[in-house]
Amino acid sequence: MARAFGADGIYIAGVQDKPLKNSIGKMVDAWGGPFWLEFTASPLSLLKSWKKERGRVVHLTMYGLPIKDVLNDPTFKDANILVVVGGEKVPWEYYKESDLNVAIGNQPHSEVAALAIFLDRIEAGSWESKSFQDAHLNILPSKKGKTVKQFDQKKKAI
């Protein structure tokens, strides 16, 4: 989902979910990339080093500030943004260490939905015209039914 709406990649905290990594690899192989997945055993350290060395950090939470606060903040413009998405029990440190805590509405909702809308807004809907590299499958939009075009170009290792 993150890939479809413009993210470059995703870090997963906690256990190394090999089937997830395989399934993302297969998806990128079929539908194109680039898109990466990495596991991190210390997400809070990642967050801190991202802030220091790479860019800005946004934590999505229903308790946060409106998304326009990010969109209107010049320090986020063209920045590399790390988006932190968790469940209900995100530890306090993530609220504290993130550059901004942002709510996609202050109502209960799915984290997947919040991330999708965040990416859509921050990228100004650029997913609508994004093309992926080295795809073996490509959909031709249809009024009814499913039309998929196959490519037999040389496969690239993922």
Added chain:
Amino acid sequence: MARAFGADGIYIAGVQDKPLKNSIGKMVDAWGGPFWLEFTASPLSLLKSWKKERGRVVHLTMYGLPIKDVLNDPTFKDANILVVVGGEKVPWEYYKESDLNVAIGNQPHSEVAALAIFLDRIEAGSWESKSFQDAHLNILPSKKGKTVKQFDQKKKAI
């Protein structure tokens, strides 16, 4: 999620998931409404009668047409829209009977993400300022942390 982004209610096809109904009821009780959940044993009949009597039907599928086709179609303006969301194996009849098959991008993605972005676009982001009635809990947006305001108004039956 559908509630947070502007849907009036949701039909669930298949088995009557009582715990889901209870959890939606509790959410509406706490965070406000109106929002309804109904089960339907015959979703295809519902779709057909919706088209005849109530409004328009959009089926979200990665194989469909761009969302601008809905946004630019005057017959969808101010219409009651039934949004059909399924998994990978949505039967052919839903493609055929829907007024439009719409893709939120022609890339693999979560149905939850697709529905969120669809609602956001079709409602022109009106969820950002939507208020819910008879809420007992309300979030005050915070820079850091969680601030929830409680109301002790008279509870309404759901």
